[in-house]
Amino acid sequence: MKTRGVVFGLAWLLLGLLSCANETVEVCEAELEDGLTSSRRGAVVNATIHAWDSYKRYAWGLDELKPVSRSGVNTFSGMGITILDSLDTLYMMGLESRFEEAREWVATELSFESVGIVSVFETTIRALGGLLSAYEQTGDEIFLEKAEDLGNRLSVAFEDSAIPKPRCSLSSRTCPKYLETDESLLAEVGTLQMEFHKLSRLSKDKHLRTLGRKTLDYVRRLGSSMQPEHNGVPPSVVRIDDASFTGDRRTFGAPSDSFFEYLPKMWVLMRKRDDFLRDMFRASVRGLADFLIAAPDVGVMVRDQIHGVFLDRMEQFTCYIPGMLILGIDAAESETERREWEILAANITKTCAAFFTHGSRGLAGELLYTRDGKVQVTPGYELRPESVEALFYMWRHTKDPIYRDMAWQIFQSIDTHCRLDVGYSAVAFVKDKYEPRDVMHSFFIAETLKYLFLIFSDDHVLELDSSVLNTEAHPLKVDVDP
Numbered sequence: 001m002k003t004r005g006v007v008f009g010l011a012w013l014l015l016g017l018l019s020c021a022n023e024t025v026e027v028c029e030a031e032l033e034d035g036l037t038s039s040r041r042g043a044v045v046n047a048t049i050h051a052w053d054s055y056k057r058y059a060w061g062l063d064e065l066k067p068v069s070r071s072g073v074n075t076f077s078g079m080g081i082t083i084l085d086s087l088d089t090l091y092m093m094g095l096e097s098r099f100e101e102a103r104e105w106v107a108t109e110l111s112f113e114s115v116g117i118v119s120v121f122e123t124t125i126r127a128l129g130g131l132l133s134a135y136e137q138t139g140d141e142i143f144l145e146k147a148e149d150l151g152n153r154l155s156v157a158f159e160d161s162a163i164p165k166p167r168c169s170l171s172s173r174t175c176p177k178y179l180e181t182d183e184s185l186l187a188e189v190g191t192l193q194m195e196f197h198k199l200s201r202l203s204k205d206k207h208l209r210t211l212g213r214k215t216l217d218y219v220r221r222l223g224s225s226m227q228p229e230h231n232g233v234p235p236s237v238v239r240i241d242d243a244s245f246t247g248d249r250r251t252f253g254a255p256s257d258s259f260f261e262y263l264p265k266m267w268v269l270m271r272k273r274d275d276f277l278r279d280m281f282r283a284s285v286r287g288l289a290d291f292l293i294a295a296p297d298v299g300v301m302v303r304d305q306i307h308g309v310f311l312d313r314m315e316q317f318t319c320y321i322p323g324m325l326i327l328g329i330d331a332a333e334s335e336t337e338r339r340e341w342e343i344l345a346a347n348i349t350k351t352c353a354a355f356f357t358h359g360s361r362g363l364a365g366e367l368l369y370t371r372d373g374k375v376q377v378t379p380g381y382e383l384r385p386e387s388v389e390a391l392f393y394m395w396r397h398t399k400d401p402i403y404r405d406m407a408w409q410i411f412q413s414i415d416t417h418c419r420l421d422v423g424y425s426a427v428a429f430v431k432d433k434y435e436p437r438d439v440m441h442s443f444f445i446a447e448t449l450k451y452l453f454l455i456f457s458d459d460h461v462l463e464l465d466s467s468v469l470n471t472e473a474h475p476l477k478v479d480v481d482p
Contacts (some may be wrong), residue, residue, distance in 0.1 A: 033401075040408050041456035047415060048449045051440065052090065052098055054423035055082050061109060067423035068293040068479045076442075077115045077170070080105065085129045085446035093453060101130055101237065102298050104282060106131075107142045112153055115170040123170075125258075126442060127153070128195045129474035132455040135202065136477050144202060149381050151199045153261050158211065162243040163189045163218050166232065182250030183246065187234045190219055190259030193266050198476045206453045208395075215275075216266070220475040222259075223280050226458070228346055231290060240480065250305045252291060253315035258471040260284050264328025269468045278331045285325065285341065291296070292344075298358070298375050299350030313369035319352035319386035320471070321345070323393035326402045327468070342397070349394050352387040362413035379429035383418065383440070383475065385447035392413040392451045396464060407455045414448075 051065075059065040059072025060286040065083040066073050068317035075081070081100050090099040128150050136142035156173050166184045168175040193215040200212030221243045226234050230245070236256040237247035252260055264282035267274055292358035293312060294375035295301040301314040302321060322345040332338035355364035358377045363389055388407055394467070417434070418424045424444060450473050453461055467475040 001386060007069060029153055036180075037456050038405065039409070040404075041453060043140040043415070044449055044452045044456060045095070048089065048453070049095065049098070050419070051423050051445055051449065052086060055440070056098075056101070058422060061105065061395060063174070064436045064442055065423050065440040067420050067425045067440050068436055070422050076126075077118050079112065079115050079118075079123075079127060080110060081126055082440075082442040082445065084130040085324060085472065087130050088137055088335075089445050089450045091134065091137050091454075092450065103134075103140065103142070106146060110146055112150055112170045112337040116172075117169050117176075119188075120154055120164055120166055120168055121185075121191055123150070124192050125197050125470055125472040125474075126446070128199065128444070129470045129472050129476070132195060132198050133470075133474035133476060134204070136198075144209070146197060148203050149182050149204070150206060151196065151211065152205070154213055158214055161240050162221065163238060163240055164192065165240065182240060183237050184240055185255035185418055186222075186234065186238055186259045187255050187257055189238055189243075190222060190261040191262055192342055192459075193219055194470050194476060195267055197266070197269065200400055201479065206251065219262075219280075220276060221268075223276065226283075227385075230287070232280070232285070232287030233291070251315075252302050252321060253304060253317040253331060257317050257320060261324050261471055264324055265468050265470070266332065267331065268327055269476060269478055279478060281328050281331055282333070285331075288321070288344075295351055295354070295368070295370060296309075296373055296374055298354035298368075300344065301370075302335065302348060302349055306315075306472075313367050314351060316355050316364055316366055316368070316384055316386050319348070319355070319390045320347045322352070322367070326393045326397045327464075329397075345390075346394060349390045350404075352390040353410075354412060355387050356410050361417050361427075361434065362409070363417055364425060368398070376403075380427055381414075381418065381446055382426045383414070383424060385443060388448060388451040388455070390402040391472070392455050395455050396459065404455055411452050443472060 055065040055068065058070045058136050061080050062072030063074045063076040063078065064072065083105055087102055090102060120422055131143045131147040131150065135147065153170040153173055154168065157168045157177055163176040179267050181313040182413055196215040197212035200209045203209060222238065223243055225243050231252050235245040235247040239246055255324060263277055265278040267281060291303050291305065293301050293303055301312065303312060303314065304316045305312045311354055313385055319434065325341045329338055331340055332341055351368065354375060355368055356362055358375050359365050360379045361380035364384065365380050367378045369376055391403045391407045393396055419425060421437060423440045424437050426441065428435050428437050462475055466478050468478060469475050
């Protein structure tokens with residue numbers, strides 16, 4: 001596969017040079033750059049086709065593909081999560097026939113009546129976010145109808161508690177007592193507001209129209225529960241009964257990550273009119289300074305704190321931070337602070353790229369750490385998007401071609417080591433041996449391939465001044481008055 005890509009690239013380059021024979025140097029360079037970008041974009045689209053067609057053939061209607069065993073599995077209680085997660089990617093890439101087959105399944109087969117216990121957080125960002133994005137892109141009412149049904153079923157999580165219950169049954173519309181705990185995770189509480197805000201604005205259902213404000217109130221409640229010693233970065237566990245913080249871990253990674261990510265995203269989605277969200281975001285960025293440490297030769301690491309002690313390691317999950325900083329850049333209080341955020345975003349992005357460049361076989365493990373003054377990365381790769389997400393936002397903000405080149409290098413590593421005859425697989429290293437894992441996560445099409453596609457696409461494909469990507473990379477349109 002790698003040889004095939006090299007041969008194709010050399011052939012394209014030769015044709016490009018011949019076609020430039022009568023052009024000026026500047027025009028020729030521009031044409032070659034456009035052709036190179038187009039060929040890279042085409043390679044990402046072809047990868048998406050391979051992933052989608054494999055899912056359709058072997059796992060259609062089930063949640064996720066098992067690429068090694070050539071079968072499917074219901075990892076999300078059987079709601080066809082790969083279909084819902086892939087809708088806007090297929091549409092954005094212009095894969096019309098594949099989008100239409102997905103739309104037909106949603107219209108005729110999707111039913112939440114038989115879906116049991118789900119994670120409210122995961123279902124909101126993947127399924128609800130995917131349906132709402134598909135509706136806003138196409139105007140097709142079937143997507144809004146399904147989103148309204150799902151939103152009503154999820155709304156039971158918001159009843160009779162200070163913050164949402166983390167797991168509920170869609171079929172019975174209950175959150176059974178035996179599943180309830182006294183605690184929830186910060187990301188589970190703070191990563192619902194974008195989707196329910198959008199649903200409340202699109203729906204005419206009176207009940208649903210109240211949920212956007214309700215989910216935003218949860219975030220305000222968390223903000224009010226913060227203590228001065230938190231410095232904008234509270235512990236990652238929250239008590240359900242009173243929204244107070246507990247636990248001994250403070251982190252920008254899991255399980256807190258998307259709470260911080262949604263502060264600027266929700267602020268931008270609401271046209272930057274909510275000062276409380278803006279101020280919470282500012283406080284979190286200033287608190288971020290406590291978690292930073294230089295990583296030799298690669299950039300800046302974002303560490304965890306446990307029991308008050310910082311661990312010199314960084315999760316790949318934290319690579320949403322550059323995008324968070326760039327999206328929220330207008331919240332900076334001065335030009336100096338704005339520039340500091342830009343520099344920080346660039347330095348963290350270098351480290352995010354290092355997850356791949358320093359990883360075994362050019363693949364990104366879950367953790368980057370230092371040992372004996374050298375950067376190391378844990379082996380394996382879960383098809384995660386966060387590093388290419390950082391590259392996407394930095395490309396859009398700077399237009400520096402280095403970010404496109406980094407993204408292409410990452411794509412080549414993924415295509416070489418994760419592509420199977422059927423779909424793409426996460427990989428593990430067992431006893432120093434590379435082995436494919438029997439899973440193709442739905443976020444691979446929803447996020448990883450979408451971000452790669454957008455990096456090699458013109459800005460008009462997705463305008464960031466009129467849309468905000470949720471944490472699952474589903475674009476939601478910025479509010480329009482009223």
